[in-house]
Amino acid sequence: MRVLLLSDVNSTHTQKWAVSLKNAGVVSGLFSITEPKVPWCQDHGIPLFLSRWQQWNTLLPAVFTKTLYLMRLPSLRRAIKDFRPDIIHAHYASSYGFLGALSGFHPFVLSVWGTDIFDFPNISFVHKMIIKFNLSKADKILSTSNVMVRETEKYTNKEIEVTPFGVDLAHFKLRTVDSIFDNDAVVIGTVKTLEPKYGIRDLLKAFKIVKENNQNLPVKLLVVGGGPEEKVLKKLAKDLSIHDDTVFTGSISSIGVSEYYNMISIFVALSIKESFGVAIVEAQATEKPVVVSNSGGLPEVVEDGVTGIVVESKNPDAAAKAIEYLVHNRALGEKMGKLGRKRVKQIYDWKNNVEQMVDIYNRILRSLSKV
Known part of the structure; x- marks a missing residue:
């Protein structure tokens, strides 16, 4: 053929x-x-x-x-x-x-x-x-x-x-990597091109809320990817006083992205507009609990309350609440991660x-x- x-x-x-x-x-x-x-x-x-x-x-x-x-x-x-x-x-x-x-x-x-x-x-x-x-x-x-x-x-x-x-399940899987964070860090992360439609600004605002409400916890934010909004987002992080706890990787190769998924504790995608959400599937394949917005095709790739939590789009407060819930319920997050990989095997292998x-x-x- x-x-x-x-x-x-x-x-x-x-x-x-x-x-x-x-x-x-x-x-x-x-x-x-x-x-x-x-x-x-x-x-x-x-x-x-x-x-x-x-x-x-x-x-x-x-x-x-x-x-x-x-x-x-x-x-x-x-x-x-x-x-x-x-x-x-x-x-x-x-x-x-x-x-x-x-x-x-x-x-x-x-x-x-x-x-x-x-x-x-x-x-x-x-x-x-x-x-x-x-x-x-x-x-x-x-x-x-x-x-x-x-x-x-x-x-x-x-x-x-x-x-x-x-996704390739042999490539995207839970494994130990050399993290850029301390072992006790709770890493909130996303993997996206830095464009307005992907809601990274809302993620920064949500992270500020989580950070303020959990000052005794080593909560960090990892933003993987480059794009036209990178300078704007870095300035926003500074304006929100979260820049010391936020890492922007810039553009990376697709080969190395799985390393970053394994540094993340909770994966977050707050897109304003998105038709599918491959990154969410990749995150679930690496057994990460996910928090996603209810935009476009994102709710399709997450079983709400089972493999992750779906929140209202353009609502940093709702996102922060969901993230905090998973921060304080680690066992639930681990369970969601395992169920997420199981679902990916069934549908997205x-x-x-x-x-x-x-x-x-x-x-x-x-x-x-x-x-």
């Missing part, structure tokens, strides 16, 4: 899918409209096809970016001719989905990711029609969460299958997720053979 993925070569999600599919016996290739920052395709023997128009990405005004897709179409058609796929699979409905729809190739699989379906169609009537067009051309539509299924159903009557984006995707491809090809 030959599958050509249409996706951003610099996305870790793209890399994970392409490499895992190859390891599962699928001959996978990749078409990208951006140049790779690292040669991972070459390292894994995955054919990479690039658009001839990457250099125009930052030169043209945003209003012309969709026109660029028409210019990139010949490059995609050449890639299809050279690679000879049985299936093309576009990841991200608004950009690569548009290219896939315009290519005219079938079978065409389309995966929605989040902002492509939550934000893009709301920009204008034209954007909404582009999404409807892309979905109308897809032979199979996939989503990582049920909340995203419901959003996608606003633009299509087609069946949408949920394909969870899980990456090995099973890849097998599901291969099964979807096989079902599509079998249905064609019957026509």
Whole structure:
């Protein structure tokens, strides 16, 4: 089976899918409209096809970016001719989905990711029609969460299958690491790109409350990840007088992230907007109790009161209360952590997720053979 993925070569999600599919016996290739920052395709023997128009990405005004897709179409058609796929699979409905729809190739699989379906169609009537067009051309539509299924159903009557984006349980697991904190520290932590939509400001405010209410405890805050808000958040931490108890790691490689999960006592994700929440799944895989906001797909990956606690979004007081509850109930937190890993094994085991995707491809090809 030959599958050509249409996706951003610099996305870790793209890399994970392409490499895992190859390891599962699928001959996978990749078409990208951006140049790779690292040669991972070459390292894994995955054919990479690039658009001839990457250099125009930052030169043209945003209003012309969709026109660029028409210019990139010949490059995609050449890639299809050279690679000879049985299936093309576009990841991200608004950009690569548009290219896939315009290519005219079938079978065409389309995966929605989040902002492509939550934000893009709301920009204008034209954007909404582009999404409807892309979905109308897809032979199979996939989503990582049920909340995203419901959003996608606003633009299509087609069946949408949920394909969870899980984790490698052999990599994300509870283990002893060399922590940057003292052994007795209670570490509240998160792993996120530092952008406004991920609610890190609310986390800092919640931590201040927890710190003030528990001055006799060595409570620390660990913020793993970099992003455009890093300077703003560091200033906020100083303004809140929590900077001495807060560690910002800055950007880190995906390889080393599991080390940080194992330094955390309680994982917190207070996103204002998020379609799925891979980091929460990773945290639960490492047996951490979690506190999450009730935004988007986050409540789907947490069993409230069993593997973690779901709180109201944009409510630092509610988050602080939940965090404090777990700080003072360590045994409950450990139990939640173990139940969290058990749930991840059942639903978000990456090995099973890849097998599901291969099964979807096989079902599509079998249905064609019957026509």
